[in-house]
Amino acid sequence: MVNNMSNVKLSMNQAIFSAFKAYDIRSTSPDPLDAGFAGSLGVAIVKALAPRRVMVGRDMRLTSPLLEDALVTTLSAQGVEVVRIGLCSTPMFNVLLGLADPKFDLGVMVTASHNPGKYNGFKLTRGDCLPLGLGSGLELVRDSMPESSVASDATSPLLKETFKQPPLAKGGRGDFDPTALDRYVDHIFSLAKLPANMPDMKIVIDAGNGMAGQVLPKLLERCPWIKAEKLYFELDGNFPNHEANPLKEETLEALKSKVKDTGAVCGIAFDGDADRVGFVDENGEQFRGDLLTALFAAIELRNKPGGLVLSDTRASWTVAQSVEKAGGKLEWCKVGHANIKLMMRATGAIFGGELSMHYYFGNLWNVESGDYAMLVLLKELAASGKKLSEMRNELMQYHHSGEINFEVKDTKSVLQRVKDRYVPLATSVTELDGIRCEFGDPKNDPQAWWFSVRTSNTEPLVRLNLEATTDELMNAKIKELSDLIKL
Numbered sequence: 001m002v003n004n005m006s007n008v009k010l011s012m013n014q015a016i017f018s019a020f021k022a023y024d025i026r027s028t029s030p031d032p033l034d035a036g037f038a039g040s041l042g043v044a045i046v047k048a049l050a051p052r053r054v055m056v057g058r059d060m061r062l063t064s065p066l067l068e069d070a071l072v073t074t075l076s077a078q079g080v081e082v083v084r085i086g087l088c089s090t091p092m093f094n095v096l097l098g099l100a101d102p103k104f105d106l107g108v109m110v111t112a113s114h115n116p117g118k119y120n121g122f123k124l125t126r127g128d129c130l131p132l133g134l135g136s137g138l139e140l141v142r143d144s145m146p147e148s149s150v151a152s153d154a155t156s157p158l159l160k161e162t163f164k165q166p167p168l169a170k171g172g173r174g175d176f177d178p179t180a181l182d183r184y185v186d187h188i189f190s191l192a193k194l195p196a197n198m199p200d201m202k203i204v205i206d207a208g209n210g211m212a213g214q215v216l217p218k219l220l221e222r223c224p225w226i227k228a229e230k231l232y233f234e235l236d237g238n239f240p241n242h243e244a245n246p247l248k249e250e251t252l253e254a255l256k257s258k259v260k261d262t263g264a265v266c267g268i269a270f271d272g273d274a275d276r277v278g279f280v281d282e283n284g285e286q287f288r289g290d291l292l293t294a295l296f297a298a299i300e301l302r303n304k305p306g307g308l309v310l311s312d313t314r315a316s317w318t319v320a321q322s323v324e325k326a327g328g329k330l331e332w333c334k335v336g337h338a339n340i341k342l343m344m345r346a347t348g349a350i351f352g353g354e355l356s357m358h359y360y361f362g363n364l365w366n367v368e369s370g371d372y373a374m375l376v377l378l379k380e381l382a383a384s385g386k387k388l389s390e391m392r393n394e395l396m397q398y399h400h401s402g403e404i405n406f407e408v409k410d411t412k413s414v415l416q417r418v419k420d421r422y423v424p425l426a427t428s429v430t431e432l433d434g435i436r437c438e439f440g441d442p443k444n445d446p447q448a449w450w451f452s453v454r455t456s457n458t459e460p461l462v463r464l465n466l467e468a469t470t471d472e473l474m475n476a477k478i479k480e481l482s483d484l485i486k487l
Contacts, residue, residue, distance in 0.1 A: 019121075020142040022457035023133045023338045026112050026121035029063040033120050035070035041122065042074025044144035049137070051105035053081045053127075055097060057088040057180075058110035059211050059273050060235035063120050068110050071122075085180035087235070089211035089274035091369035092184040094129055098365040099187060103127045111211075114245040114271035117238045129365040130345060133338030185218045191363065192375040194223070199382055204229040204267040206255040208244030209236040212270035212370065219371055226378070229262055231255060244271050246278025247356055249286055256284035265381060266388045270370050275337075276357045277370030279377065281388035288402075290315035291395040293353025294322035296373065299380055300351040300361070301326040307350035307362075310340055313436045314355040314403065314452045314465040318395050334433040335454065341366045355403065355465070398442060399474040401466040406485050411455040414462050414485055418453050421484060434463075442469050449477055453485070 016037075019027040025041070027033050045051065056072055058064040068084070075082050083104070085096060093109045104127040112119035124132040124141065132138040205228050207213035213233035220226055231254055232241045242251045246269035259267040259280055267280040279287040290311070297309040297319070309323045310333040323330040333340045333352065337360075340352045344366040352360035359373050360366050381388060408414050415434060423429055426437035434454025442448040449468035456463060462485055468474035 016145050017142070020134065020138060023131065023336050024113075024121055024123045025138075026115065026119060028118050029061070029067070029112075029120035033063070033067065035066050038067040038070035038122075039074040040146045041141070042071045042078070043146050044141045045106070045108070045124075046075065046078045046080060048140040048144040049106060051080060053083070053102070053104045053106075055083050055085060055093075055100065055104045055107040056110070057085045057093040057096075057107070059089075059112075059237075060087060060209075060214070061110075061112060061117065061120050061237035064110045064237070067120060067122075071108060071110070082175070084176045086176065087211070087214050088180065088184075089215050089370075090123065091275050091367065091371060092181065092211075092215055093123075094125065094275075094367040095184050095187055095364065095369065096180055097125060097127060098129050098367070099183060100127070109273075111273045113273045114243065114247075114276065116243060129341070129367055131338045131341060133336070136338060136342065181215065181218055184215070185222065188219065188369060188372050188375070189222050192372060192379065194375065194379055195382075198223075198225040198379070200225050200227055201378055201382070202227045202229070202262060202264045203378070204231065204255055204258045204262060204264045205233075206231040206252070206267065206269040207233045207274075208246075208251070208270055208272060209234055209239050209241060210244040210270060210272035210274060211235070212274040215274060215371060223375075229258055229264065231258060239272070246271055246276060247289065252278070252280060252286060256280055260284045266377075268370075268374055271357075274370050275368040277359070277373050278357050279388065281392050283389050285389065285392065287388065287392050288316075288400065289355045289357040290319055290353070290400075291392065292357070293355075293359065294319045294395055295380075295391060296353060296359055296376065297323050297328065297351050298326040299376060301328040304350045304362075308347055310343055310347070310349045310352035310360075312340070312354045312356075313430055313433050313454075314463075315353075316395075316398055316400055316467055317442050317450070318397055319353075321397075322395070332430055332432050332436075336457065337368070398467050398469060399471045401464070401474060401478055404464045404466075404478070404482070405456075406462045406464065406482070407460060408462050408485065409460070411460060411462055415453060415455060417484060417487065418481070422451075445469070447473060449473055451477065451481055453481070 015032040019025050058068040072082050097107045107125045109123040112121040209232045213235050245251055255267040255269050265282055269278045293311055301307055305327050308329050311319050312335045313332045320330045333343045344352050350362040358368050422437045428438040430436040436452040438450040440448030446469055451466040454463050466477055
């Protein structure tokens, strides 16, 4: 009996440990993420961070109300002043943290982003809009979970001094802010600085049954020139139509079809919590995330010439070339919103982008907003007089593989095998995030190519991205790297 109880406790601790990911808390719900977990999280937050004021929001997932209620109840019972903003997208959540006066010490968003409906989770963000990840404060919360014997292997003192004051003896169930959505939309609209004479534009928007369906109707009221065909705006945590993940081209089938059928100038797809956004042109062709990084960076650099742009190491040569042409500077950054937001803060970068279709704006507290990105792109379409396909084709100079995932038993040995083989041959090597090796300069070498190999932060996966000057060379090198990875 004692052994059985020990095994149960060990299993519980493993479930707690595994739910804490590199950038957030995420797992299946309601098992193990149930009301008990959310309550324990509330206890751990107070023990580890001692916040006085906390803002809490949630998405439309089936277990989100349950998790939100347990978290708010536990925080309030410990004397924390809690303000609930209710149903919200992650961008809305982040922007309201930035706008708050007085500031919150912490924000907690109940969401599992683009994950399928059986998942849920929590994103923790400081009141100054910096996210908590493992190594920047989330491990302090993990190691304070009640009944947990999880050992910390990377405890960081970064946030130990952030929340110095004791919690207020307020109690209650958390005040509700009914003005949250209006304040978010007002800010995004004012920041976009749209001209008064914007032409009518027919577009198709796929909300994926996620939180864009809550926010966009209010935004579209302010933009009567947008003639929007709406797909899947109904909030539904079961995601009955498709996974809300615009990175996966198979999720865009309905959007592409509707764009072509209606003659829209573009199609726009949001992920589950609406922080990522994808675009297809008027022909229904997907606009890759790194190429959109190049486009957005050039737009931002018009307003801040010479500015610094950040990109993850999976990006096309086109990104660096576009930033240079626009008079800016480019630096690589590790994948993940917690990494890129922290680096933007440290370096003063004006913009950051990822292949995964996260776009970070320096004038928006370095956070993502798919809504704002949509307005920026539509404004650019109107001003340039170009079609989106023209913009896309101008940036499609090279042949990019997209991300290819491999399930492997030992990610470290695979990465070492790749390094041993290719580092001695490379003309340029970057080991900021896995390894990126470049072979030749595409400006003067017709056989130039590069690859990025990195390990997943959450799964036993190795991720390969590769680009070459020709399609034949790209395919040959994909096979070469794939054979080596699968050895």
